[in-house]
Amino acid sequence: MFRAQLGSNTRSTKIGDDADFSFSDKPKPGTSHYFSSGKTDQNSSEYGYDEINIQGKNYNSGILAVDNMPVVKKYITDTYGDNLKDAVKKQLQDLYKTRPEAWEENKKRTEEAYIEQLGPKFSILKQKNPDLINKLVEDSVLTPHSNTSQTSLNNIFNKKLHVKIENKSHVAGQVLELTKMTLKDSLWEPRRHSDIHTLETSDNARIRLNTKDEKLTVHKAYQGGADFLFGYDVRESDEPALTFEQNVSGKSNVVLERRPENLKTLDGRKLIAAEKADPNSFAFKQNYRQGLYELLLKQCEGGFCLGVQRLAIPEAEAVLYAQQAYAANTLFGLRAADRGGDVYAADPSRQKLWLRFIGGRSHQNIRGGAAADGRRKGVQIGGEVFVRQNEGSRLAIGVMGGRAGQHASVNGKGGAAGSYLHGYGGGVYAAWHQLRDKQTGAYLDGWLQYQRFKHRINDENRVERYKTKGWTASVEGGYNALVAEGVVGKGNNVRFYLQPQAQFTYLGVNGGFTDSEGTAVGLLGSGQWQSRAGIRAKTRFALRNGVNLQPFAAFNVLHRSKSFGVEMDGEKQTLAGRTALEGRFGIEAGWKGHMFARIGYGKRTDGDKEAALSLKWLF
Known part of the structure; x- marks a missing residue:
């Protein structure tokens, strides 16, 4: 039974009785003999057959023809x-x-x-x-x-064999010193080291070398026209698998049926020995890429060698990795006012529980390249577990945790791609407020969180998964200053405040991995400080029915000490811009000092938009 290799015809491979080829003479008792070419009569050591035709058959032989x-x-x-x-x-x-x-x-x-x-x-x-x-x-x-006779003996030694394999045949076997082979619309699999003087190929002719031990030598000029298939890992052999001793013209394709790995190790390996070949005689039929490397087949001294070309990071991948590095470090970031509103607007003697919902969009691009659009959402919850207050100040310590995720997509020069990340964060926070007359005074706020994320990036060909983890921390300070106050309507008190602020946030979430193509991927931007400086203006309306309304607006400048990005096998790509201007506005409402709700919207010059709803309960 002939076992078909990958890519063979699907018809039955059973040889059967029609496989009546014989390639050597049987000796007569008492006489010596020589091996001769072609199909021979079992009782004759002189009869020769000049041509073997294999038409539309599957045939497997250790030795196909000896000439x-x-x-x-x-x-x-x-x-x-x-x-x-x-x-x-x-x-x-x-x-x-x-x-x-x-x-x-x-x-x-x-x-x-x-x-x-x-x-x-x-x-x-x-x-x-x-x-x-x-x-x-x-x-x-x-x-x-x-x-x-002398003439008959000369005829025996001068016999030349022509093997024709045509009409979707699939033939396997070794040929030795074969004068000529014609291969047309068929597949031939040489065995061991085969050699042919004249090789003619056309119309979807394919020659497959299944193992590193299979070699083929063509002694005379070859005009191309075949697909040469390598069924083994080309790293297994350091010697050329194909040798052409005379001129090579036309065009032939090379196919690596086992996609090579670790392409960098293949650079300079000679696949074809051909001293007298045209420069474009052999070429890969398809692209072979792995990570940032592409395998080439190029003419070298004495033949054709494998070469490795380094590629630029695909833009779609680069911007998605960079955006995920940014998101993992900023999704759980918050400011003192985000934890349920302004402490000065509530009774400072009471503890609070808060809940925050966030949703946002981002539009970020790598420098001079593709842009990714992201959509994020999350929830955070926290509460104070310790409060100490005296006449002039208030100190509160609390715990918090949350879950957040982000989807992103990009359409770049390298095609479409998408990403998703989700994760959890948790930590502690502390806040100190100076309690002065008319809800003024300085404040200091700080928090520390540990975060873990799972990431996925996918394009048309593959999916990559990895994880990140790390710490983020913040220190924030400001002063709540009363600018003006008055009474309007029927005893409704109105105050206007300005609150200068500054915040420094440590971003320490990081991750790295080796992707499915063997490329070392590292995220950039971790281990940096982000600064924010700005001013917040608010107007507080204390209504007689126990309802407090506090519209606010803020303007900030944000700056990061590093750019977020990705490094792949030593090549780096980063997001454009480290500085952004931000505007925020919203309104906070309180009811009888027990419950507060705050809704806000912010937009930045780097393409980030965010809406948030915060709820706070006092007890």
């Missing part, structure tokens, strides 16, 4: 003289000296043939003249049989 008679003839006549019969005799004589057991065996068979032919007369002659009979037997062993 070495001209080579043998040249060797014998060069070594033992021009007279072919005498040269054959001398060659056999030297051969038998190395194999005495074969010499004695063939002498015995020859004697048996004479006895069968002459009967008792042979034994009588041997008794009367043993030396003469012994010489006769030895000469018979060393001489081609009597009906082989």
